Amino acid sequence: MLQEHLEAHKHKKYYEKLSDFHVLLYLSKQFQLETDMALLAGAVASESEVRDGYQALIDAMAGL
Numbered sequence: 323m324l325q326e327h328l329e330a331h332k333h334k335k336y337y338e339k340l341s342d343f344h345v346l347l348y349l350s351k352q353f354q355l356e357t358d359m360a361l362l363a364g365a366v367a368s369e370s371e372v373r374d375g376y377q378a379l380i381d382a383m384a385g386l
Contacts, residue, residue, distance in 0.1 A: 324348060325384040336372045337365045340380075352383060 324345065331339045340346060340362060350359050358376070365372045372380075 341366045
């Protein structure tokens with residue numbers, strides 16, 4: 323699911339790729355809620371770039 327979603331939105335900015343409720347819900351089960359998810363959700367809410375480390379981790383989780 324994550325891989326398909328990221329590939330379907332590969333031309334979008336990374337915060338736009340994550341601005342899907344189901345993607346955020348999935349990631350909330352993989353990352354620490356109070357720290358990591360706060361940063362990811364904050365990037366989506368403020369429409370700012372997601373840190374490169376998180377992009378690499380999420381891409382690796384998706385098999386990209």
